[in-house]
Amino acid sequence: MILAKVVGTVVASQKEPSMDGLKFLTLQQVDIEGKAKGGFVIAADAMGAGAGEMVLYASGSSARQTKVTENRPCDAVVMAIVDNWEIDGKLKYKKGRDD
Amino acid sequence: MILAKVVGTVVASQKEPSMDGLKFLTLQQVDIEGKAKGGFVIAADAMGAGAGEMVLYASGSSARQTKVTENRPCDAVVMAIVDNWEIDGKLKYKKGRDD
Amino acid sequence: MILAKVVGTVVASQKEPSMDGLKFLTLQQVDIEGKAKGGFVIAADAMGAGAGEMVLYASGSSARQTKVTENRPCDAVVMAIVDNWEIDGKLKYKKGRDD
Amino acid sequence: MILAKVVGTVVASQKEPSMDGLKFLTLQQVDIEGKAKGGFVIAADAMGAGAGEMVLYASGSSARQTKVTENRPCDAVVMAIVDNWEIDGKLKYKKGRDD
Amino acid sequence: MILAKVVGTVVASQKEPSMDGLKFLTLQQVDIEGKAKGGFVIAADAMGAGAGEMVLYASGSSARQTKVTENRPCDAVVMAIVDNWEIDGKLKYKKGRDD
Numbered sequence: 319m320i321l322a323k324v325v326g327t328v329v330a331s332q333k334e335p336s337m338d339g340l341k342f343l344t345l346q347q348v349d350i351e352g353k354a355k356g357g358f359v360i361a362a363d364a365m366g367a368g369a370g371e372m373v374l375y376a377s378g379s380s381a382r383q384t385k386v387t388e389n390r391p392c393d394a395v396v397m398a399i400v401d402n403w404e405i406d407g408k409l410k411y412k413k414g415r416d417d
Numbered sequence: 418m419i420l421a422k423v424v425g426t427v428v429a430s431q432k433e434p435s436m437d438g439l440k441f442l443t444l445q446q447v448d449i450e451g452k453a454k455g456g457f458v459i460a461a462d463a464m465g466a467g468a469g470e471m472v473l474y475a476s477g478s479s480a481r482q483t484k485v486t487e488n489r490p491c492d493a494v495v496m497a498i499v500d501n502w503e504i505d506g507k508l509k510y511k512k513g514r515d516d
Numbered sequence: 517m518i519l520a521k522v523v524g525t526v527v528a529s530q531k532e533p534s535m536d537g538l539k540f541l542t543l544q545q546v547d548i549e550g551k552a553k554g555g556f557v558i559a560a561d562a563m564g565a566g567a568g569e570m571v572l573y574a575s576g577s578s579a580r581q582t583k584v585t586e587n588r589p590c591d592a593v594v595m596a597i598v599d600n601w602e603i604d605g606k607l608k609y610k611k612g613r614d615d
Numbered sequence: 616m617i618l619a620k621v622v623g624t625v626v627a628s629q630k631e632p633s634m635d636g637l638k639f640l641t642l643q644q645v646d647i648e649g650k651a652k653g654g655f656v657i658a659a660d661a662m663g664a665g666a667g668e669m670v671l672y673a674s675g676s677s678a679r680q681t682k683v684t685e686n687r688p689c690d691a692v693v694m695a696i697v698d699n700w701e702i703d704g705k706l707k708y709k710k711g712r713d714d
Numbered sequence: 715m716i717l718a719k720v721v722g723t724v725v726a727s728q729k730e731p732s733m734d735g736l737k738f739l740t741l742q743q744v745d746i747e748g749k750a751k752g753g754f755v756i757a758a759d760a761m762g763a764g765a766g767e768m769v770l771y772a773s774g775s776s777a778r779q780t781k782v783t784e785n786r787p788c789d790a791v792v793m794a795i796v797d798n799w800e801i802d803g804k805l806k807y808k809k810g811r812d813d
Contacts, residue, residue: 319639319657319691321625326449326504328420330473332464333497334483342418342473342497344449344504350623350641350655358449360418360473364688365629369506374627374639374657379478379577379676379775380690384631387688391463391486391496393418393479397688398630398639405623405641407666425548425603427519429572431563432596433582441517441572441596443548443603457548459517459572468605478577478676478775490562490585490595492578493517524746524801526717528770530761531794532780540715540770540794542746542801556746558715558770567803577676577775589760589783589793591776592715616738616756616790618724647722647740647754661787662728671726671738671756676775677789681730684787694787695729695738702722702740704765 319374321400322347324367328360336390343367343396345375350403352411361394362387372411374398418473420499421446423466427459435489442466442495444474449502451510460493461486471510473497517572519598520545522565526558534588541565541594543573548601550609559592560585570609572596616671618697619644621664625657633687640664640693642672647700649708658691659684669708671695715770717796718743720763724756732786739763739792741771746799748807757790758783768807770794 322345330342341363347356352372361375364384373396375381381395382388402412421444429441440462446455451471460474463483472495474480480494481487501511520543528540539561545554550570559573562582571594573579579593580586600610619642627639638660644653649669658672661681670693672678678692679685699709718741726738737759743752748768757771760780769792771777777791778784798808 319689321655321657326502326509328473328502329500330497331500333473334463336482337496344502356654357455358420360420364631374625374630376688376690378690380679380688382479382482383633383679383686383688389482391475391479391482391494393475393477395688397634398627401626401628403623403625403641410623425601425608427572427601428599429596430599432572433562435581436595443601456554457519459519481578481581488581490574490578490581490593491517492574492576524799524806526770526799527797528794529797531770532760534779535793542799555752556717558717580776580779587779589772589776589779589791590715591772591774616788618754618756653753661730671724671729673787673789675789677778677787680732680778680785680787692787694733695726698725698727700722700724700740707722 319376320347322373322375324369324371324373334391337392340386345373348372350405350410359394361396362392363396365396365399367396367399372400372413374400418475419446421472421474423468423470423472433490436491439485444472449504449509458493460495461491462495464495464498466495466498471499471512473499517574518545520571520573522567522569522571532589535590538584543571548603548608557592559594560590561594563594563597565594565597570598570611572598616673617644619670619672621666621668621670631688634689637683642670647702647707656691658693659689660693662693662696664693664696669697669710671697715772716743718769718771720765720767720769730787733788736782741769746801746806755790757792758788759792761792761795763792763795768796768809770796
């Protein structure tokens with residue numbers, strides 16, 4: 319899985335019928351300090367994640383292993399909202415903290 | 418999924434029989450400003466997307482989760498035509514707008 | 517799928533028994549002008565493609581969706597021979613043309 | 616599979632129900648000298664790997680071929696803890712050795 | 715598939731039980747001249763490949779399409795030992811030849 323921040327949404331009224339009702343989130347990949355790094359990906363939202371939240375997303379066929387994405391042409395899904403992470407025993411990100 | 422712009426088509430009369438009738442679109446990946454960035458990919462068209470439209474495409478096995486691509490040697494499919502997207506609350510792209 | 521040019525062949529007498537009879541083609545990825553760009557990949561040939569031809573290949577599990585590659589440890593397959601392509605309405609490649 | 620070092624953990628209380636009980640490890644990819652190189656990935660832990668250990672992880676659908684990850688939206692799993700490796704006959708890494 | 719050279723082995727006594735008995739080979743990717751280029755990957759050995767041999771490996775779910783890797787958390791497998799390859803009609807590599 320990859321750490322990313324929810325930075326926006328994509329609206330598409332014309333889409334594969336099986337995708338109806340799914341929300342598309344724009345995710346900015348982040349490094350382990352939580353800073354923007356790397357590219358953007360559009361993921362289906364299986365969690366009700368909101369703008370600014372740090373999330374984990376899964377790619378490929380694994381992105382179809384949730385109820386909302388099963389058997390759908392979906393190759394990326396937000397499957398967790400991150401509370402915090404630590405590297406080498408140091409807290410690097412904590413939800414709600416300013417930095 | 419990845420944001421991309423339809424920039425062309427590829428014609429191949431000799432192809433896997435199961436691909437007969439599928440249209441191949443050339444997609445230019447774009448950044449979140451809608452500017453060309455990154456590579457090109459050839460995707461099957463499940464949406465009737467036209468030249469110049471912004472689309473979402475799915476890759477890998479997920480590209481086979483549409484009626485027109487099921488069980489076919491197809492690893493990229495256009496599965497949505499984008500109306501608009503926003504980043505940090507600001508509209509970055511709106512279909513039909515000039516910029 | 518990705519556009520590529522057939523530039524060579526690989527011979528491997530010791531291989532997974534299920535791969536017997538499959539031809540391995542060396543493909544050079546090309547840009548939308550048809551110029552060599554990007555890396556090389558070795559793909560199974562489902563089309564009888566010849567040296568110098570422009571082809572489309574599919575990767576991943578989609579590479580196993582042809583009769584000759586089904587259930588085989590094959591992650592790339594040539595599934596179409598390209599006649600021509602156009603970008604923004606301009607013909608960029610046409611089979612048999614010199615440039 | 617890719618060689619990586621366990622450098623941290625990610626906590627996510629809101630996650631796909633099927634992921635409950637799985638531990639998320641932050642992995643730093645390493646080169647063949649064991650030095651940090653390349654990116655980070657978040658993997659499910661199928662081995663009980665600890666901080667500082669060198670591991671192998673598998674990606675994609677292969678990441679779902681363990682008991683703890685089966686049918687889950689998980690695209691990376693630690694499936695081995697490395698004891699040692701050698702390149703061209705020279706020992707490059709041995710668990711417990713300081714360098 | 716990708717061309718690579720067998721350059722080493724990885725030992726992991728603690729691993730997913732289904733991986734018992736599988737040998738892990740370290741592969742250095744090579745260019746079409748046979749020179750080291752690109753990264754390293756750890757692959758399961760389905761062929762009994764030895765140090766210094768040029769091989770083809772398959773990635774992703776295709777890596778599970780051999781008897782020894784079926785249903786296992788394995789995302790790369792050596793599925794052929796290369797005898798020779800040619801580019802544009804010129805022999806670039808022949809097993810046993812010094813250059």
